[in-house]
Amino acid sequence: MPLSPMTYPDGHVGWRAHDHAAVRAVLADRRFSIRPDLMHNPFGPGSPGDAPPAPPGAFTDMDAPDHTRYRSRLTGQFTVRRMRLLAERLEEITAAQLDELEAAGSPADLVQHFASPVPALMICELLGVPYERRADFHQDAMTMVSASGLAEEAEAMYAAFGRLQVFMLEMVAAKRAEPTDDLLSDLVNVDSDLTDDELATMGMALLGGGLDTTTNMLSLGTLELLREPARVEAMLANPDAAVEELLRYISLTPATARTALEDVEVEGVLVHKGDTVLIELGSANRDPARYADPDVLDLAKGASGHVAFGHGIHQCIGQHLARIELKIAFPGLFSRFPKLRLAVPEDELPHRPSLVIRGLERMPVAWD
Incomplete structure (x- = not known):
């Protein structure tokens, strides 16, 4: 059955979509809403109306036409020219962070010295964060996305979020006064109908979408590569093929959700208006009807059509940049450290306590 009934934490009887065809069908159908304020939360307590509506600029939590209004401004910013320039800069950043990892000495934490700073510095390049502010920006960004459910960590997360909001507003004002060659400057000076608050919120959305995900993909991907020497050789x-297969196999964001705005039939199943559907991206990426031997990681074959970046109008807008980062960072790491290995038993690696995005808090590695 492509959709299965599911009882949500608030008692709502909704659905879960788990095969490849059903997942893509729901994600592509605009009769399903992404808005949190309309949703029964599949990950914890929360009924429609508990979450506030998305603030202006928070396009990732909006349906069309509001979503379209904001996202269309960003689509043109991920140009071939900008991606080429960012790729050149990424090679420099990767080399510098590998120098830092080596200087830290074996063993060292791969997350701290490589997996976290590489995407953070790339977000700084994309948004045009001044060099003198990048250390504080990185620290607050990692605090914002890495906090667990502990009260003291939640307090630190909200404080970091507040500082980043203020900083992003300062950045918008600075780019309006003196534009530089970056995405935020283009948004500020080309789209004059957007308010400073909207632009700052869009910047925050790019930060949240591009930092934590790539950090965790680098650490978890490295873990998979270290399990078999042949995997490093394949990478x-x-x-290109190896990164696509890692994206499919790991499925960093295992699930998302949508709510039906009207009665909708999906793969022969009737979903009623107001029903929430848990969309299991990880299951879709291991659907045997779509992929032969789906539980086997075969880096040589690649993986077309996976939904690791989602599908439909909300498909990750920065997916091309993420691919560039992974295709440069993984080979760079193993070319520099061909004898890289875990410095602790795998079962001692601290995994992040999150149902939304998988990741490692630390990853001690060693080399000869």
């Missing part, structure tokens, strides 16, 4: 031989 170095064909990074």
Whole structure:
């Protein structure tokens, strides 16, 4: 059955979509809403109306036409020219962070010295964060996305979020006064109908979407590569295919959700208006009807059509940049450290306590 009934934490009887065809069908159908304020929360307590409506600029939590209004401004910013320039800069950043990892000495934490700073510095390049502010920006960004459910960590997260909001507003004002060659400057000076608050919120959305995900993909991807030497060889031989297969296999964001705005039939199943559907991206990426031997990681074959970046109008807008980061960072890491290995038993690696995005808090590695 492509959709299965599911009882949510608030008692709502909704659905879960788990095969590849059903997942893509729901994600592509605009009769399903992404708005949190309309949703029964599949990950914890929360009924429609408990979450506030998305603030202006928070396009990732909006349906069309509001979503379209904001996202269309960003689509044109991820140009071939900008991606090429960012790729050149990424090679420099990767080399510098590998120098830092080596200088830290074996063993060292791969997350601290490589997996976290590489995407953070790339977000700084994309948004045009001044060099003198990047250390504080990185620290607050990692605090914002890495906090667990502990009260003291939640307090630190909200404080970091507040500082980043203020900083982003300062950045918008600075780019309006003196534009530079970056995405935020283009948004500020080309789209004059957007308010400073809207622009700052869009910047925050790009930060949240591009930092934590790539950090965790680098650490979890490295973990998978370290399990078999042949996997490293496959990555170095064909990074394009290897990265796509890692994205499919790991499925960093295992699930998302949508709510039906009207009665909708999906793969022969009737979903009633107001029903929430848990969309299991990880299950879709291991659907045997779509992928042969789906539980086997075969880096040489690649993986077309996976939904690791979602599907439909909300498909990750920064997916091309994420791919560039992974295709440069993984080969760079293993070319520099061909004898890289875990410095602790795998079962001692601290995993993040999150149902939304998988990741590692630390990853001690060693080399000869």
